[in-house]
Each structure stands twice: as C-alpha cells, then as structure tokens.
Amino acid sequence: MSNEPxxxxxxxxEVALAQLLKQAExxxxxxxxxxxSSEAEASYLADAAQAxxxxxxxxxxxxxxxAAERADTKxxxxxxxxxxxxxxxxxxxDAGVQAQLGRMELQxxxxxxxxxxxxxxxxxxxxxxxxxxxxxxxxxDVRSATLSSIDGIRDVxxxxxxxxxxxxxxxxx
Numbered sequence: 030m031s032n033e034p035x036x037x038x039x040x041x042x043e044v045a046l047a048q049l050l051k052q053a054e055x056x057x058x059x060x061x062x063x064x065x066s067s068e069a070e071a072s073y074l075a076d077a078a079q080a081x082x083x084x085x086x087x088x089x090x091x092x093x094x095x096a097a098e099r100a101d102t103k104x105x106x107x108x109x110x111x112x113x114x115x116x117x118x119x120x121x122x123d124a125g126v127q128a129q130l131g132r133m134e135l136q137x138x139x140x141x142x143x144x145x146x147x148x149x150x151x152x153x154x155x156x157x158x159x160x161x162x163x164x165x166x167x168x169x170d171v172r173s174a175t176l177s178s179i180d181g182i183r184d185v186x187x188x189x190x191x192x193x194x195x196x197x198x199x200x201x202x
Contacts, residue, residue, distance in 0.1 A: 160178055
C-alpha cells in the first residue's frame with residue numbers, strides 16, 4: 030500500500046486518506062529539516078514532528094483497516110498487514126533514534142555536571158596546596174592564605190551548585 034493515491038477502484042475515503050498521509054509526511058519532513066531559532070522553538074518543532082509521525086501511523090492503520098475490510102483475496106490481506114507492520118517498524122525505528130538522541134543529550138548534560146564537580150574538586154586541592162605553600166611561620170600569613178582559599182572554595186562550590194541546578198532543571202524539561 031503506497032502513500033500515493035490511486036483512482037482505479039479507490040473510494041473517495043481511500044484517496045483522502047492517501048492525500049492526508051502524504052501531506053502529513055511532507056509536513057513532518059519540513060519540520061525536521063527546519064532549525065529552530067531558539068531552544069523553545071527547536072523543542073516545538075521536534076514535538077510537532079513527533080505528533081505528525083504518530084498521526085501518520087494512525088492514518089496508515091486506518092487505511093490498512095479499510096483495505097483489509099475491502100480485501101477480496103488472501104494476498105491482498107497479507108499485503109495490507111505487511112504495509113501496516115512496515116509502518117509500525119518505521120515508527121519504532123524513529124522512536125529508537127529519538128531515544129538515542131535523548132540519551133546523548135542526557136549524557137552531555139551529565140558530562141557537564143561532572144566537569145563542574147571536577148573543577149570544584151581541583152579548586153579544593155589547589156586551595157589546600159596554597160595554604161601548605163605559604164612561606165614563613167607567621168600565623169597571619171597562613172590565616173590570610175586560609176581565608177583566601179576558603180573564599181575560593183566557596184566561590185567555586187556556589188558556581189558549581191548553580192550550574193548543576195541549571196543542568197538538573199533542564200533535564201526535567
């Protein structure tokens with residue numbers, strides 16, 4: 030069962046379903062080929078493309094149901110079932126690709142969080158080294174280096190905390 034409308038022996042319903050299916054496929058392709066100018070627009074385009082993909086699948090099933098009800102031979106029924114199964118497999122494959130892309134995006138965000146933590150960890154180590162490297166035995170010098178190191182640690186931890194929270198919030202969207 031191709032997506033092209035046929036006229037010989039086809040009812041108006043079959044032609045309309047075929048045309049609608051073709052238009053949905055074209056619209057989905059256009060959406061997928063369009064780059065969003067913002068993250069929100071890109072998300073909208075992806076959601077709309079997913080909705081059209083689901084609609085295409087439903088239209089294919091409606092068309093297959095109609096074809097099965099009108100089939101006169103076993104080969105016609107087998108062909109109809111094969112077409113419906115192929116459409117389902119394409120949808121499953123597309124969903125698998127989307128899941129993989131989502132997993133990759135999640136890994137990128139988790140990687141960013143790990144980098145923030147690594148930077149914070151490195152700053153804590155450097156702070157300890159700065160205090161150990163203070164030359165002289167003056168308590169005031171060591172105190173000054175210690176206070177400076179504490180401020181440095183606080184700054185990097187606060188920055189890492191903000192970055193991690195922002196990355197976590199984006200994961201929840």
